[in-house]
Amino acid sequence: DAKTTQPPSMDCAEGRAANLPCNHSTISGNEYVYWYRQIHSQGPQYIIHGLKNNETNEMASLIITEDRKSSTLILPHATLRDTAVYYCIVRAWNRDDKIIFGKGTRLHILP
Amino acid sequence: DSGVTQTPKHLITATGQRVTLRCSPRSGDLSVYWYQQSLDQGLQFLIQYYNGEERAKGNILERFSAQQFPDSHSELNLSSLELGDSALYFCASSGFTRIDTEAFFGQGTRLTVV
Secondary structure, eight states: OOSOBOOSEEEEETTSOEEEEEEOTTOOTTEEEEEEEEOTTSOOEEEEEESSSOEEOSSOEEEEOTTSSEEEEEETTOOGGGOEEEEEEEEESSTTOOOOOOOOEEEEEEO | OOSOEEEOSEEEEOTTOOEEEEEEOOTTOOEEEEEEEOTTOOOEEEEEEETTEEEEEOSOOTTEEEEEOTTSOEEEEEOSOOGGGOEEEEEEEEOSSSSOOOOEEOOOEEEEEO
């Protein structure tokens, strides 16, 4: 079973920041938080990951709470192309830890 | 382009048949994962291989099997196909020889069983 909880859907206006929450209250000390997205039946695309510090890359920012029980993915300036299902995943950094997807959040970017 | 190649892109076959889906991971990646995604459903983890060995198993049916070869490419074999096996099948690869361990996904094989 997935170890994360996400809202099933969210709307965001084009050009605004999209903030996608994720709860992972049972996360272990050696588990990272990963975010992926899937654009309509394409292969999932890696976005960002982090352990306990906030992270930023060219696609998004990841804010992890101090207790690591929740996180927020931020798309700073959402465009219509960001319409997708976003998945928050926790997994340990070892070769045996499978990647389990939950139901994700379906993000609709509104023009 | 993720660097993960899946072939074929589309496959139509009849019930009762057997098919083989192929996955070529990114260069240097030793870990391969297989997923099934039925229409409007989530991504179901099937199986993971690392360096030729099975490492983790999900809800993979007994009619399905997989293997990873010495060059790291992997094949997913689906036999005695049923209508309900129609789905997108994705493979992903990742490496554990560097800090970044994110998995990269192929574009999938769409299997239609008629």
